[in-house]
Amino acid sequence: MRLIQFLIPIALFLVGNITWSQTIEYKTITVVESIIPNGLGRSRMISSEEPRDYKEFTSSRTAEDDERNKSDRGEIRLKNFDETKLLNFFNLGGIRFQNIAANDAVVTSKLNDLAIQGWELAFVNSGVESFSGESDSNGIFITRYIFKRLKN
Template sequence: MNKFILTLVFLVICGSTVMGQTWEYKTVTVIESIIPSGIGRSRMISAEEDRDFKEFTTRRTEQDNERNKSDRGEIRVKNFDETKLLNFFNVGGIRFQNIAANDAVVTSKINSLAAEGWELAFVNSGVESYSGSEDENGIFITRYIFKRVLE
């Protein structure tokens, strides 16, 4: 019975500590070109400025349906890290060395953020694929969402 009570007390103390934490989040976006011949641009982007979404949000209702008139210049972030990555394709097709190189660079960023106390919380990816000679588009985008305790 004593072990049960001690375990229960421990869980309550640990639970209250976790529940009382406030988190901050950081997004790192990786955009990798999947355009043949290596003519695209691949980058890893990380904002170094904060924005408050509330400053650029309009609540629309049936009674008040006026569109959002936020100034794009105020939304833009001018201080960000831009890390060059290699494109998935070159003239010969898929370049596996480029993919391995990008993995190494992205892993380096993840390890650096982990050393700063950031924890990888979510990963989300999507693709707009290249569909032939008439389609000049093609990107693979991955968003890494990190969190850490706000002190």
């Protein structure tokens, strides 16, 4: 009996200190919102539904071997992705705050759905290439949401 009383705390200590190997997977959602006046741009939320292995499209360059990467763009491109239509920030009257609020509601719906699926928001990264006048027809605001979860 004393031996069992002695071994139980040791066993509990050992089991409590075992490190379980857990694999984490990541998912990226990209939101592209047009900031081109007159509603001429396209705004979308994009979610890839087809995996890609970066190693298939990566080459290592050195001083001895400086050959550029010759990956086929067609092999990198994918056909299976979700594309959610969003509204543009501008229309003929200028900034449309209703459109921004509508986009927020749609993006929030996607974020909530991913949370229900077990995804945890890990990082948010955004950037802008702004419209700079009549001679510049470009303008987008991009936000990338990076999610993570334990892989099943």
